[in-house]
Amino acid sequence: MNETQSKIPNPKSKMPFDVLIIGGGFAGLAAGVALAEAGKRVCVLEQKPHLGGRARSFRDPTTGSIVDNGQHLFMGCYHSTIKFLKTIGTLDSLHFQPRLAVPFLDRDGRLTRLDCPDLPSPWHLLLGVLRSGSFSFKQKLEVLRLGKDLRTAGQQSRPTAGESVTAWLSRRGQSEGLQRNFWDLLCIAAMNEDPRIASALLFERVLRLALFSSPADSRLGIARVGLSECYTAAATAYIEARGGRVQTGRSVKQLLIAEGVCRGVDLGSGEIIESVPVISAVPWQQLAVILPGELLRTEPFFAGVMALRPAPIISINLWFDAPITNLELVGLRGTTVQWLFDKSRILGASDHYVSLVLSGAHEHVSKSKEELLAIALREVGEMLPAVHKAKLLHSLIIKERFATFSPSPEAESMRPPASTPIRGLFLAGDWTATGLPATIEGAVQSGYAAARDILQCG
Ligand SMILES: Cc1cc2nc3c(=O)[nH]c(=O)nc-3n(C[C@H](O)[C@H](O)[C@H](O)COP(=O)(O)OP(=O)(O)OC[C@H]3O[C@@H](n4cnc5c(N)ncnc54)[C@H](O)[C@@H]3O)c2cc1C
Structure with missing residues (x-):
């Protein structure tokens, strides 16, 4: 192994903990909770003044509303997340639909629904599609054909390793119209990427797990509280009740690695924490900053850290003086913005606050906030005429350039x-x-995997 010899200064502090975790998002906190559950004292270091990373919420100073950094959907197939929230006692902050039900709005305002009945998989989905006004008769047959492909999993019908979602769907006889109005929306929502770029193998796996495993797994879940409230305080309390610590405002400057061993972290300003083992639960681009540079260049294991590319998500939050929809969530077809969430309904609040989501937003992320606001108001106005009667009181646009x-x-x-x-x-x-x-x-899952590997090492 080629490796870096980064200098390890004399340790200033020896950690009274069993495991050091860098990063206080879902991954770091899930790892911390799993290790705490197994009797380990963990220390979580988070650079920001708050926990939650890319899944967090805050109070909007103008309206006082709780705003997520971007609307997040959960699914019934999120088994590890459900286990994590159950462990820390906050599963009831999520609301799961009884069955998969998704309304869609077309650009001309036509409303259709995908409502899946209470039947065993895959019949719940297939019957849902057959009954839906969202598809033409020909498109229904196409969906049924893909459903059959996924169930029988013949080699020919499986995506190949290099295939994009669009290439695979086209090869499996899914027409352009069906792709545009259905599969593309699912792909962008689940993978945050344009189907011409996204991996078909990964998408097929998502379809199997989310749509073709069991009706309970297909249900959408939505947080009834701000995202941070779902897990950050409860995970902290769980870890700290078992002898651990969760510290915010503590940024790791560099991992201390020498002779193939990680011995701790350097927090800059002369502070060193000696600890083995260490879990890095930071995004790849931040790992590239804290790994010794030579290791990044010479160790093939870390090649991916340099090669992954980001995909942005834009959230457009709007506050009106009157309601603009009676739908809690709706998929938007044929528009730039892809989903609308009635946050007031979701959070049980009395403001008239909606959040629009634009995923896979490569083309739009450099647009000005004024341009994005104009696009959103025009498109939503075409579909929901109530927008023209309501007065826009406030808007907040959040661009997450490194969303995924x-x-x-x-x-x-x-x-x-x-x-x-x-x-x-x-x-x-x-x-x-x-x-x-x-x-x-x-x-x-990644946090659990790191915890499991550490526990297996003894
Ligand atoms: C707008 C948006 C919408 C999304 N929608 C969905 C959705 O609907 N459903 C879904 O399942 N997923 C969704 N996601 C993805 C989901 O949010 C992420 O997959 C998940 O939050 C990633 O968690 P993580 O712990 O891996 O990383 P992060 O949440 O990024 O956590 C990493 C933490 O490490 C900290 N850190 C970084 N460097 C250092 C350092 N040097 N020292 C100390 N701390 C450091 C960061 O500050 C951060 O808090 C969405 C993401 C975004 C941005």
Whole structure:
């Protein structure tokens, strides 16, 4: 192994903890909770003044509303996330639909629904599609054909490693119209990437897990509180009740690695924490900053850290003086913005606050906030005439440029597992090799994987 010899200064503090975790998002906190549950005292260091990373909420200073950094959806198939929230006692902050039900609005304002009946899989989905006004008769047959492909999993029908979602769907007889109005919306929502770029293998896996496993797994879940409230304080309390510490405002400057062993972290300003093992639960681009540079250049294991690319998400939050819809969430077809969430309804608040989501937003992220606001108001106004009667009181646009990694076919081979060739260094984060796109479930699974690997080492 080629490796870096980064200098380890004399330790200033020896950690009275068993495991050091860098990063207080879903991955770091899930790892901390799993280790605490197994009797380990963990220390979580988070650079920001708050926990939650890319899944967090805050109070909007103008309206006082609780705003997420971007609307997050959960699914019934998020088994590890459900386990994590159950462990820390906050599962009831999520509301799961009884069955998968998604309304769609077309650009001309036509409302259709995908309502899946209470039947065993895959009949729930297939009957839902057959009954839906969202598809023409021909498109229904196309969906049924793909459903059959997914169930029988013949070699020919499976995506190939280098295939994009669009290439695979076209090869499996899915027409352009059906792709545009249905599969593309699902792909962008689940993978945060344009289907012409996204990996078909990963998308097929998502379809199997989310739509073709069980009706309970297909249900959408939504937080009834701000995202941070779902897990950050409860995970902290769980870890600290078991002898651990969760510290915010503590930024790791560099991992201390010498002779193939990670011995702790340098916090800059002369502060060193000596600890083995260490879990890095930071995003890949931040791992690139804290890994010794030479290791990044010479150790093939870390090649992916340099090669992954980001995919942005834009959230457009709007406050009106009157309601503009009676739908809690709705998929928007044929528009730039893809989903609308009635946050007041979701959070049980009395303001008239909606949040619009624009995922896979490469083309739009450099647009000005004024341009994005104008697009959103025009498009939503075309579909929901109530927008013209209501007065816009306030808007807040959040651009998450590094929302997720871009799940291209190439990216899949670059995602590293939890255990690294550096003794004492483990990786977690939604971008590691979870077999899932960058999601909360992937983040939690990655945290669990790192915890499991540490516990197995003894
Ligand atoms: C707008 C948006 C919408 C999304 N929608 C969905 C959705 O609907 N459903 C879904 O499942 N997923 C969704 N996701 C993805 C989901 O938010 C992420 O997959 C998940 O939050 C990643 O968690 P993580 O712990 O891996 O990383 P992060 O949340 O990024 O946590 C990493 C933490 O490490 C900290 N850190 C970094 N460097 C250092 C350092 N040097 N020292 C100390 N701390 C450091 C960071 O500050 C951060 O808090 C969405 C993401 C965004 C941005």
